[in-house]
Amino acid sequence: MTKRAIRLLQGNEAFCEGAILAGIRFFAGYPITPSSEIAEEMSRRLPLISGKFIQMEDEIASMGAIIGASLTGLKSMTATSGPGFSLKQENIGYASFIEVPCIIINIQRGGPSTGLPTYVSQADMMQAKWGSHGDYPIIAVCPASVQECITVTILAVNLSEKYRVPVIILSDEVMGHMREKVEIPLPEEIELIERKRPTCPPEEYKPFDDVPDYIPPLANFGEGYRFHVTGLTHNEWGKPAMDPVSTHKLLTRLKNKIDRNIENICKYETLYCDDAEKIIVAYGISYRVAKTAVLKARENGIKVGLFKLITIWPFPSIQFKKICSKAKHFIVPELNQGQIIGEVMKYAPKDAEIVGVNKYDGTILEPDEIYKAIV
């Protein structure tokens, strides 16, 4: 067997490695700090493998372009940061509603507004879930190392294809610019999931069918299955249908597609959670800092555990409730004023004490800041 290549990569470069390994062949983007290296790398790499790169005129256009490209069958991606993520929201909701797979990387920087273009934050966690109008299904994932920038991107592409849903990769400035040693997985080691295609005759094809697994097959434009796609509320054929029965049926299926698959979708890791009296719930760059604090606390005999979120949305509520049912204290370190702590409050035992360790000054947490909250 060929050996895995070992390289020193920046997070933003690693996202591109992961994307290309996962089969991304179309990228549209717009320059924005601190995500621009992703567009630069994709502009260099994609034409070498007959893929397509385009720098669009704005953030909204690049979101539109990847949806259009995905409808022709190409796995498609864009990358951005805070202000661009805000601009993309309408089309993210559209992609979710018409059930088109696509990947949006958000290298989070300090906000609000132009905020801190070159400094870190984790303050778009809720926007990733609620940023577009209406109730809509979405998946968001979060890597915590440069190696995971590769593996989590592959996971994101697979989830997007499997569930016909946009997947947001929520990273941050430090992760995007940090360099670490990575092992590039070999193509034969990667399991790729492709979107379900129709097998019925074209005249019977219902692109938004209410199928038992909630995920109807998606045909490519140009291959004989001519269908209508609209952002209006629609029936299983794609025809606008705005009556209460059709509306309720469609929105319920879209909700079930994610909610009934939480255990299949959600990825997480645990450390010392079995006997933990206190559990830290962390993700991304804050997870790494928390890990140092937890190891130190364990050395000092404190029964503390660590629940690492890889999937942010849907929140792994079922697994979290099982694993964390006995803990009495929860600590949620975040680079924001308290966002994912709200989810922890929803699913932690009723009488638990839950505290946030929040930093929102453009710098990352220090291990001692979390350690102090543990002891």
Added chain:
Amino acid sequence: MAVIHKYLRRMVEFPNVWCAGCGNGIILSATVNAIDSLGLSRDEVVLVSGIGCSSRAPLYVDFNTLHTTHGRAIAFATGVKLANPKLTVIVITGDGDAAAIGGNHLIHACRRNIDITTIIFNNYIYGMTGGQYSPTTPFGDRASTMPYGNTDQPFDLCKLTIGAGATFVARSTVYHAKILESYIKKGLENNGFSVIDVLTNCHVIYGRYNKKGTAAQMINWFKENTVNVNTAIKEWGNLETAEENLKGKILTGIFKDKSQPEYTAEYDKLIERLKEKAVK
């Protein structure tokens, strides 16, 4: 049987969303006739639209159809075309959709000269939202948000898109249905970004605000108040002098028809160059 009957979707119930007498059906029919006359397979045709009265058109016809968000049809169409250049991509849009909220995409697609044919259903008004003034509402005309007459200046969409780099630019009206069809056909044949600005009657809202009469009277107004660009140049020597003498009249015809490198073809050449380099 009219050509359009061959292309109507079976799943759709009629009547359509448009008001009785609306000119939009004439433009849709001309579009379908142009597609049919070129012998294109319906599988290879993609119709992309934005939001507004115009953008409801793709639903009714049996192609790959994509009804997108307001103003963004050209951005989506760019993704479709670049991802699969074999497809014939047509954008159906309106004056508000293309020139206001989508103005940036319009000019950049012109600049890129990507092979997309954009048909602008230009009725001088936001019809679907109840008659607000648009970027093409003539100066002085009334609208629900210009109750005392328009103090804003309109775009000339042909001049705008010529300036931005579109390689085929024409204007017609719903009165000139057959000529319109020939322009759309030429637009589809042009390997580059084509714009067909089509004046259409919104007698129900724009017409009512501005006392333009019935659908028939408005369509007749297009006949009486347009001058073909070739006729104008023949009579007055050049376009500038013609425009000075044409006060109140609207120029129609083909304003630009020029071959220029097309975006997706250039990108494919790049891929080929890189392949050759890799072999060496």
